[in-house]
Each structure stands twice: as structure tokens, then as C-alpha cells.
Amino acid sequence: MSGADALATTRTSSLLSSGSTAVAAQSGGLRLGFLLASGVALTASLVAAIALPRRTPIPSPRRKPSPPGQAPRNRTPGDSDAY
Numbered sequence: 001m002s003g004a005d006a007l008a009t010t011r012t013s014s015l016l017s018s019g020s021t022a023v024a025a026q027s028g029g030l031r032l033g034f035l036l037a038s039g040v041a042l043t044a045s046l047v048a049a050i051a052l053p054r055r056t057p058i059p060s061p062r063r064k065p066s067p068p069g070q071a072p073r074n075r076t077p078g079d080s081d082a083y
Helices: 002-017 022-051
Strands: none
Touching: 002 022
16 A cells, blocks of 8 residues: 555656646545555455355255144254153
8 A cells, every 4th residue: 555655645746746736736646546545455355256265055954844734843952742
């Protein structure tokens, strides 16, 4: 990011020496710095999206379906079928 700062400062100085007002020169320099920083961020995002490995979800264990008309019951180890 120091490179973007150096280029923004150079651009500001260049605009000042070409006769631009101080506000316009500062605005032009900051605009260049912002564009460079956003380009770096976009490039880093694209590299991360392409290069990082994808995670595959772990499948959940299959449950035995409940009989029709009966709501599924949450069971814990040790439950008995008798009530």
C-alpha cells in the first residue's frame, strides 16, 4: 500500500506543477491512490476465490423415516421405546 501512497503523492505533485489548484491536485492524487488500492483488493479477492480449496460438507447421518402421520421424535442414547 505504500506504493499506492507514493504514486498518489507523485500524481498530486504532478498536477500542482501543471497549474491545477491545490484542491484539484489533492483530489486527483487521492483518486489515483484509491483506484490502485481497490484494484489490489479486487485482485486479492479473485486470487482467493480461485486458489483456495473448497470445503466439502460432511453428510449428516440418515435417519429412519417416521411412519406416516407421526411426528419425528428426537432420541438420545439410553431412551427406551416404552413410555
